[in-house]
Amino acid sequence: MSDVPDEKPAPAREPSSARERLVAERASTCERIAALQRDFDGIVEANALVAVDDEHDPEGSSTAFERAHVAALLSRSREQLAELDRALDRLTRGDYGRCEECGEAIPEARLEARPGATKCVRCAGGRRL
Helix, strand or coil: CCCCCCCCCCCCCCHHHHHHHHHHHHHHHHHHHHHHHHHHHHHHHHHHCCCCCCCCCCCHHHHHHHHHHHHHHHHHHHHHHHHHHHHHHHHHHCCCCECCCCCCECCHHHHHHCCCCCCCHHHHCCCCC
């Protein structure tokens, strides 16, 4: 009998932990979308209360920039939500965590950073060997 405990192989990617991560990221993204939508609606509402004359209003250009900035953040968050939904679909089908180009496993660190990733780092960078 040895004093060294049996070493276990590294666990395979567990669908339940991937699902938990995707669901948590999805919830966070939905919250971000709701907050950005409130911000956007507030900007639009505030502009409706003032005379719209961007050319002569010193605040006009900054308000337009703020509205465009929030709209861009909102659009990106919606894209991220769609990516997460597609990732959940891939998880259900059993092909989550596999590169859609080369078929290799996507490293866990990449999936933690980008849960909706569809490509490994090499393929995402366009560098196929």
